[in-house]
Each structure stands twice: as C-alpha cells, then as structure tokens.
Amino acid sequence: MTELVTAAQMRAIEQAAIESGEVTGLELMERAGQGVVEAIFEEWPELDMEVPDVPAASGEGGAAPAAQGRPPRDISGPKKHRAVVLCGPGNNGGDGFVVARLLKARGWEVSVWELAAPGEGAPDAVACRVAWLEAGGTISTWDEIEPLGAPDLLVDAVFGTGLTRPIPVALANMFRLFRDDWEGAARRERRKMRRVSVDIPSGLSADSGEILIDWEDERGEFPEGWPGFMDWYFDTDLTVTFHNAKLGHFLGAGGESTRKLKVKLLRGLGFTDSPRELPVSVEGHVRLIEPVFHGHRARSDVWFSFVNKHHGHKFNHGHALVMSGPPGQGGAARLAARGALRIGAGLVTVGCPMRAVTEHAVQLTAIMVKGLDGTHGLGEILEDKRITGLCLGPGLGLGPATADLVRIALEAKRGTVLDADALSRFQRKPDVLFDMLHDNCVLTPHGGEFARLFPDLAERLDAQENTATYSKVDATREAAKRAGCVVLFKGADTVIAAPDGRCSINAAVGDRAVPWLATAGAGDVLAGMITGLLARGFDAMSAAETGAWLHVEAARSFGPGLIAEDLPEELPKVFRALGL
Numbered sequence: 001m002t003e004l005v006t007a008a009q010m011r012a013i014e015q016a017a018i019e020s021g022e023v024t025g026l027e028l029m030e031r032a033g034q035g036v037v038e039a040i041f042e043e044w045p046e047l048d049m050e051v052p053d054v055p056a057a058s059g060e061g062g063a064a065p066a067a068q069g070r071p072p073r074d075i076s077g078p079k080k081h082r083a084v085v086l087c088g089p090g091n092n093g094g095d096g097f098v099v100a101r102l103l104k105a106r107g108w109e110v111s112v113w114e115l116a117a118p119g120e121g122a123p124d125a126v127a128c129r130v131a132w133l134e135a136g137g138t139i140s141t142w143d144e145i146e147p148l149g150a151p152d153l154l155v156d157a158v159f160g161t162g163l164t165r166p167i168p169v170a171l172a173n174m175f176r177l178f179r180d181d182w183e184g185a186a187r188r189e190r191r192k193m194r195r196v197s198v199d200i201p202s203g204l205s206a207d208s209g210e211i212l213i214d215w216e217d218e219r220g221e222f223p224e225g226w227p228g229f230m231d232w233y234f235d236t237d238l239t240v241t242f243h244n245a246k247l248g249h250f251l252g253a254g255g256e257s258t259r260k261l262k263v264k265l266l267r268g269l270g271f272t273d274s275p276r277e278l279p280v281s282v283e284g285h286v287r288l289i290e291p292v293f294h295g296h297r298a299r300s301d302v303w304f305s306f307v308n309k310h311h312g313h314k315f316n317h318g319h320a321l322v323m324s325g326p327p328g329q330g331g332a333a334r335l336a337a338r339g340a341l342r343i344g345a346g347l348v349t350v351g352c353p354m355r356a357v358t359e360h361a362v363q364l365t366a367i368m369v370k371g372l373d374g375t376h377g378l379g380e381i382l383e384d385k386r387i388t389g390l391c392l393g394p395g396l397g398l399g400p401a402t403a404d405l406v407r408i409a410l411e412a413k414r415g416t417v418l419d420a421d422a423l424s425r426f427q428r429k430p431d432v433l434f435d436m437l438h439d440n441c442v443l444t445p446h447g448g449e450f451a452r453l454f455p456d457l458a459e460r461l462d463a464q465e466n467t468a469t470y471s472k473v474d475a476t477r478e479a480a481k482r483a484g485c486v487v488l489f490k491g492a493d494t495v496i497a498a499p500d501g502r503c504s505i506n507a508a509v510g511d512r513a514v515p516w517l518a519t520a521g522a523g524d525v526l527a528g529m530i531t532g533l534l535a536r537g538f539d540a541m542s543a544a545e546t547g548a549w550l551h552v553e554a555a556r557s558f559g560p561g562l563i564a565e566d567l568p569e570e571l572p573k574v575f576r577a578l579g580l
C-alpha cells in the first residue's frame with residue numbers, strides 16, 4: 001500500500017532532509033521543477049517535439065501559394081510550444097519558476113504570471129524567480145493579464161501544501177476565467193491546452209481535499225449563472241506531486257479533481273527507489289489501499305493469506321450468518337449473503353424470522369436458510385462455534401428486535417459487520433452500542449448513518465468546509481476510537497480506521513472512478529463481502545480493507561449498467577484477473 005501524508009508530515013520530511021545536510025531547500029525545489037517537466041513529457045510525449053506549423057490558407061501567413069495540382073508546401077518552419085505558468089507567492093510558485101526556466105531552455109515560449117512576488121519567507125522561491133529573470137524570462141502580474149497566444153500547456157503553481165487560508169472567491173473565479181480564455185484561444189489556433197497542477201490543484205486543501213474558498217468575499221459582485229461549486233479550484237488534467245501523495249489527492253473534491261496523479265521522487269530525501277517507505281518516522285500516516293500481486297513489490301499480508309486459502313473442507317473457510325428482517329424485506333440480506341459466499345466463505349446461512357423462511361427458500365440455493373425464533377433462536381444457533389462471521393443490518397428493520405439481535409450477536413464475540421438498520425437503530429443511544437462492540441467488529445456507515453452515530457464528528461466535518469483543519473480521515477479515526485472497533489466510512493473516498501490509529505483510504509477516483517457503484521444495494525453486498533472475509537479468519541481491519549477494495553474492483557470490472565446483484569457475480573472474474 002502507498003503511504004499518504006499530510007502537509008505537515010511532508011514539511012517534516014523535507015525539514016529533516018534539509019537539516020541533515022543531505023540536500024538544500026533550493027535543490028529540492030529544483031528537483032521538484034524537474035519532476036514536473038519530466039512528468040509533462042511522460043504524459044504528453046508529443047510536447048517533447050516541435051509543433052509543425054498548420055499550413056495557412058493561400059495568400060495568408062507564410063505558406064507558399066499552392067503549385068497547380070500539388071498540395072501547398074509548408075515553408076514557415078516549426079512553431080514553438082507555448083506555456084503559461086501561474087505562480088503563487090510561496091514555494092509552490094518557486095517550483096513554477098523552475099518549470100518555466102526548464103521549458104524555456106528547451107526552446108518553449110513561456111509566459112509567467114505572478115499573483116504576488118515571493119517574500120523573505122520563501123527564499124528558495126525568490127532565488128528561483130531570480131534565476132528565471134536571469135535566463136531572460138519576464139513576469140507579468142495578474143492584473144495585467146490580457147489575452148495572449150494560445151498555450152499548449154497551462155501550469156498551475158499558485159498554491160500547494162501551504163494553502164491553509166481560504167482564497168477569495170474572486171481569485172477562484174480568475175482560475176476559471178484564465179482557463180476558459182486560454183482554452184478558447186487554443187481551440188481557435190487548433191492547439192490543445194493541457195493543464196497541469198504542481199503538487200495539488202490550487203484551491204484545494206492537501207489535508208482534507210476540501211475546496212478552500214472565502215465565500216463572504218465579494219461574492220455579490222458576480223453575475224447570475226455562477227458555475228457550480230465543483231468549479232472552484234484549479235481544474236486540471238495532470239497533478240504532479242512530490243515524494244508521497246497527499247491525503248487531499250484522494251479525499252472529497254480533491255479525489256474528484258485529481259484525474260491523473262504522478263508522484264515524483266525528490267532524491268536526497270533518504271529515498272532510494274520507492275515512495276512506499278517513509279524515510280523518517282511519520283506518525284499517524286494513512287495508507288492508500290492498493291494491493292499488488294505481481295512485480296517487484298512485496299505482497300501484503302492480507303493478499304498473501306488470500307492467495308493461500310487453506311485447503312481442506314468447507315468449514316476451513318468459515319461459516320457466515322447473515323440476519324434478515326421480516327418477509328418482503330429480505331432482498332438486502334440475500335445480497336449480503338451472496339457477497340459473503342462469492343468472496344470465499346465456506347458456508348453462508350441467512351437467518352430469518354420463521355415467517356420469512358418461504359420467501360428466502362424460493363430464492364436461495366447455495367445459501368442455506370434458517371428460521372430463527374428471535375433473539376432466543378440467534379443465541380441458540382450461535383452455540384455452533386463454526387459460525388465465524390456475522391452480518392446484521394441490511395433490511396433488518398428499525399424495531400426494538402434489532403437492538404436485541406445486535407446485543408446477542410455481539411455477546412458471541414464473532415467477527416461481526418454492523419450496517420444500515422443495525423447502526424441507525426442506535427441513533428438515540430450510540431453509547432449503548434459502543435459499550436457492546438469488540439475489536440472484531442466492523443461498522444460500515446454511509447454519510448447519513450455516520451451522522452446518526454457520531455453527530456458531533458459529522459457536524460465538525462460539515463462545518464470545516466472552508467478551513468481544512470478536519471478531514472474525513474480525522475473523523476473516521478475518532479469514530480473508530482470511540483466505537484472501539486473498525487469503522488468504514490463509505491463513499492468514493494472510503495476511509496477505514498481502527499481504534500489503534502491505523503487508517504487507510506480506498507479511493508474510487510481518477511482511473512478507479514466507478515460512479516455507477518452508487519446503486520441501491522451496493523452497500524449490502526459490501527457488508528456481506530466483509531462478513532465473508534471475517535468468517536474466513538481475516539482480522540477486522542484487513543477484512544474491511546480487502547472487502548472495500550474488491551467491491552470497487554468488481555464494479556470496475558463490470559462497468560456501467562451495474563446493479564447490486566452483479567457485484568458478487570463479478571468477483572470470480574476479478575480473482576482470475578488477479579491471478580488467484
């Protein structure tokens with residue numbers, strides 16, 4: 001798994017490298033700029049070549065008049081590539097000056113626009129600005145911006161990890177206007193404008209992925225028909241970050257805007273080849289779930305145990321029990337049960353009220369059905385120690401029986417997933433639930449359920465929109481600590497945390513985006529998949545991480561048009577593709 005860092009952790013890493021004398025701040029900035037240029041040419045190799053001029057129409061420009069019967073000959077020579085670099089007042093802007101200088105040295109026409117000159121607080125950026133001027137570069141200020149020739153490349157080096165204050169909405173709007181103006185100009189000149197952000201799209205918090213906008217600022221001055229909220233950051237095609245990806249690349253709006261992310265190593269930070277190991281002790285880091293089966297990277301323990309499924313009979317693979325609600329509401333439990341079976345539990349039983357047995361029996365084949373006489377019946381069946389995974393919540397109902405079933409289930413101390421109604425039922429008294437939970441449990445709330453169990457954390461998360469001091473990672477970590485078990489907070493940026501501080505993100509963004517997974521019942525299947533893994537003996541954190549990752553892989557493999565029923569059925573294909 002890849003380690004993700006916060007802005008403060010990144011600063012600590014850089015600081016440690018600088019203090020050790022291994023590298024200077026200026027060298028780091030130079031490498032960062034080089035990394036961006038390298039990434040640009042890797043992503044768009046065509047930019048590394050000269051642009052052939054478009055032959056002008058007869059009589060215009062430099063093209064020769066067409067000789068009879070022959071196409072016009074281009075005598076105007078190659079055009080230069082053009083870049084516009086937007087520089088901010090800090091070290092992110094410093095990186096921008098390096099990029100500008102390196103592109104100019106390769107023969108590009110480069111215009112630099114400066115929000116404000118870097119000051120004493122950013123001496124390395126000042127030095128890079130001087131180097132740009134010494135290389136013959138010029139600098140315009142943002143209030144002098146005028147339409148110019150269409151660029152092939154727009155480089156956003158305005159704000160990076162140092163953005164902590166919200167930017168004025170007027171500035172955010174300028175990002176959009178530049179982008180639109182230059183994109184229009186590029187279209188007119190038949191060029192394609194690529195947008196690249198240095199470190200993180202400007203306007204986003206590197207810690208929370210939130211858009212940092214000061215909405216109070218001059219908002220009223222702008223005309224009707226404002227663009228939607230999601231346009232208020234520097235919308236970009238490629239983000240080039242350094243050393244390690246940041247949390248903000250995967251959370252919230254940051255996840256949605258980071259379509260393509262390249263991580264460039266800054267050699268001299270105690271690194272050899274891998275961004276996966278952190279060179280200095282970084283407390284409380286977060287991992288991106290990204291199991292790798294082949295290649296030079298070591299397999300994680302989770303995947304090792306998955307591959308090495310024991311041989312033996314079905315009970316070696318665990319027995320999952322999924323509790324169902326009353327007749328007519330059993331679909332959710334059946335979806336969960338199917339997920340548990342397909343992910344490899346040896347046996348799966350749907351436990352239901354006696355009157356729901358017929359409904360389940362006509363629908364289920366490989367999955368067993370057991371009529372249970374309420375809490376008493378659940379207690380009885382749990383005397384069978386071969387039942388190793390429990391799932392309660394999908395379609396269970398919000399009546400008092402649900403709370404009793406949860407209590408009996410938790411007393412049995414098996415691997416247990418609580419989802420949906422099993423969470424919402426405790427809205428009024430979450431502490432009652434927290435007192436019963438044990439460390440082999442996984443709670444799988446979506447946003448609404450999270451707010452029911454942890455209203456103060458959800459409120460804090462909502463309220464911090466413009467300050468970026470509190471992220472989904474912070475909220476989920478706090479929730480896990482309070483609950484005393486693993487909490488998986490769902491979404492395209494699913495965050496999974498354990499009470500001991502371990503935390504990971506399962507990001508369904510960028511090339512892993514699966515918006516079609518937002519379909520009724522998808523969450524029930526996820527609960528079942530995690531239950532199946534618990535039944536197989538995975539610990540709570542590994543079960544949640546592996547289940548969440550496979551859930552998205554199944555959705556990716558199936559593609560648009562997916563309905564919840566398709567998810568379990570897609571798993572064999574995912575396993576095959578993984579070489580299992």
Ligand SMILES: NC(=O)C1=CN([C@@H]2O[C@H](COP(=O)(O)OP(=O)(O)OC[C@H]3O[C@@H](n4cnc5c(N)ncnc54)[C@H](O)[C@@H]3O)[C@@H](O)[C@H]2O)[C@@H](O)CC1
Pocket residue numbers: 014025026028029030032088089090091092093094095122124158159160161162163164165166167168198199200242
């Ligand atoms: N030596 C280092 O620390 C390195 C830093 N690097 C770059 O440096 C960046 C971090 O640099 P900084 O910490 O200087 O911060 P940034 O350059 O990201 O931005 C902070 C600057 O913007 C100003 N600012 C913040 N909020 C503002 C607002 N709302 N309105 C107007 N101005 C605002 C701050 O006063 C500060 O000058 C990284 O993202 C990375 O691009 C890289 O060069 C690698 C080496």
Ligand SMILES: Nc1ncnc2c1ncn2[C@@H]1O[C@H](COP(=O)(O)OP(=O)(O)O)[C@@H](O)[C@H]1O
Pocket residue numbers: 420446490491492494508513514515516517518519520521522523524525526551
């Ligand atoms: N835009 C999205 N991209 C990726 N996954 C998503 C997205 N929206 C929702 N999901 C996932 O889909 C599932 C929906 O679960 P949930 O909200 O409980 O719905 P339901 O109760 O209908 O099953 C969760 O696993 C969630 O992480």
Ligand SMILES: [K+]
Pocket residue numbers: 092156157158159160197198199200201202
């Ligand atoms: K930036």
